[in-house]
Amino acid sequence: xxxxxxxxxxxxxxxxxxxxxxxxxxxxxxxxxxxxxxxxxxxxxxxxxxxxxxxxxxxxxxxxxxxxxxxxxxxxxxxxxxxxxxxxxxxxxxxxxxxxxxxxx
Numbered sequence: 001x002x003x004x005x006x007x008x009x010x011x012x013x014x015x016x017x018x019x020x021x022x023x024x025x026x027x028x029x030x031x032x033x034x035x036x037x038x039x040x041x042x043x044x045x046x047x048x049x050x051x052x053x054x055x056x057x058x059x060x061x062x063x064x065x066x067x068x069x070x071x072x073x074x075x076x077x078x079x080x081x082x083x084x085x086x087x088x089x090x091x092x093x094x095x096x097x098x099x100x101x102x103x104x105x
Contacts, residue, residue: 018063023052023056027053036077038077042077064081066078
């Protein structure tokens, strides 16, 4: 079986493209740490402008990575794709291996 089945190539490429932006990764990481946040809270904690946060949340929402719910007058966001943490952990562990090896020398 191929690593990525032919019928999933386009969808897989879209998912990796969605995760290829450092700002989106910063927002995902912040949501992972804090749980559910409003876009204003997320922007402040991640150090990203409110407008930029809103644009990136829109892409993450349409990509199925996050979901939102209304709470009074605010909208709160949370990660709903359970694979995101696993993907990030695998990639970060791989990237950290050379640093750990260098530090051990």
